[in-house]
Amino acid sequence: MTSIYSRILATGSYLPRQVLTNADLEARLDTNDAWIRERTGISERHISAADETVSMMAEQAARSALAAGGLAPEDLDLIIVGTTTPDQIFPNCATMLQERLGIAGIGAFSLEAACSGFIYALSVADKFIRMGDARRVLVVGAEMMSRLVDWNDRTTCVLFGDGAGAVILEAASEPGIIGTLLHADGRHRELLEFPGGVGRDFRNLENVYLQMRGSEVFKVAVATLGQSVEECLSRFGHDKSEVDWLIPHQANVRIIQATARRLGMSMEQVVVTVDRHGNTSTASIPLALDAAVRDGRVQRGQLLLLEAFGGGFTWGSALIRF
Numbered sequence: 541m542t543s544i545y546s547r548i549l550a551t552g553s554y555l556p557r558q559v560l561t562n563a564d565l566e567a568r569l570d571t572n573d574a575w576i577r578e579r580t581g582i583s584e585r586h587i588s589a590a591d592e593t594v595s596m597m598a599e600q601a602a603r604s605a606l607a608a609g610g611l612a613p614e615d616l617d618l619i620i621v622g623t624t625t626p627d628q629i630f631p632n633c634a635t636m637l638q639e640r641l642g643i644a645g646i647g648a649f650s651l652e653a654a655c656s657g658f659i660y661a662l663s664v665a666d667k668f669i670r671m672g673d674a675r676r677v678l679v680v681g682a683e684m685m686s687r688l689v690d691w692n693d694r695t696t697c698v699l700f701g702d703g704a705g706a707v708i709l710e711a712a713s714e715p716g717i718i719g720t721l722l723h724a725d726g727r728h729r730e731l732l733e734f735p736g737g738v739g740r741d742f743r744n745l746e747n748v749y750l751q752m753r754g755s756e757v758f759k760v761a762v763a764t765l766g767q768s769v770e771e772c773l774s775r776f777g778h779d780k781s782e783v784d785w786l787i788p789h790q791a792n793v794r795i796i797q798a799t800a801r802r803l804g805m806s807m808e809q810v811v812v813t814v815d816r817h818g819n820t821s822t823a824s825i826p827l828a829l830d831a832a833v834r835d836g837r838v839q840r841g842q843l844l845l846l847e848a849f850g851g852g853f854t855w856g857s858a859l860i861r862f
């Protein structure tokens with residue numbers, strides 16, 4: 541029997557129109573452009589409009605990927621949305637996206653793994669295709685971190701932004717997605733969390749915001765991602781010298797530089813969007829991938845290494861022949 545694999549057919553993205561610069565933040569907080577750029581690499585981020593929702597952003601990213609692939613929504617047979625900031629607790633965000641795309645009937649579900657959500661969603665979609673249960677899957681990472689942060693807390697609000705990215709995976713006779721690795725360690729949740737929800741202060745969330753012990757998260761992220769990319773390459777039988785592009789989760793340029801150093805890669809081979817997008821959590825990898833596909837850096841046949849680390853902690857990696 542011939543094996544089925546999945547490959548990335550097309551990519552798409554969406555960024556809200558409003559851009560918030562470091563100068564804008566300087567005007568309203570005790571912070572400054574130099575601190576933000578030196579510590580994080582961020583210059584600006586996009587912020588969603590008051591009447592925008594994650595499913596609306598996901599729709600824009602999905603339609604951009606469908607157009608890039610020359611497909612109609614009816615060509616899809618499964619939708620997976622990674623998000624930590626869904627429009628509502630239920631119905632799940634993917635069903636809202638399905639309704640917006642007008643394709644009732646196909647499976648649609650969301651999953652939540654904070655900043656690693658896109659790698660998790662990609663991994664699940666790949667398995668559906670490999671098992672023969674789907675042939676064309678829309679995978680979206682969409683996030684509105686601007687709604688979770690305290691805009692008076694300079695230690696967190698300067699870091700995050702909003703956006704959505706999408707890929708369409710389709711069945712193929714050769715990999716495409718060579719492999720994905722997922723990990724989690726739930727013991728450190730107080731280092732990075734939004735401490736509210738159905739099980740916690742549900743009726744009184746007004747003053748609940750994203751909490752992060754930044755420097756502790758930073759150290760764990762650098763150590764974990766270094767091991768994670770090495771594990772990914774060795775598990776799937778590739779050497780770091782073969783990787784054409786590192787496409788990391790965009791939390792902080794210093795974390796990205798540390799991972800690139802560990803791989804012996806120059807920053808010329810790393811797709812960086814954190815300067816313009818900030819940390820868009822689940823959306824950051826598909827946004828970065830789409831940017832590099834559209835500007836011609838990422839070419840068919842190249843080897844891509846994707847990695848992410850986020851709240852949970854969750855982390856993961858994907859090795860892809862584009």
Ligand code: ACO
Pocket residue numbers: 570571572575576579580654655656694695696698732753754755756757758761791792795819821849850851
């Ligand atoms: N402007 C000016 N000063 C600031 C700001 C700011 N925006 N924020 C903090 N400071 C001050 C602090 O108060 C502190 O002052 P003090 O020394 O007088 O106490 C000083 O700057 C240093 O603060 P640190 O927190 O030690 O700074 P650090 O170098 O660690 O950088 C940062 C902070 C950028 C948050 C970094 O730790 C980081 O990027 N952490 C990891 C983030 C991450 O990867 N998150 C995971 C994904 S997110 C997700 O999953 C949802």
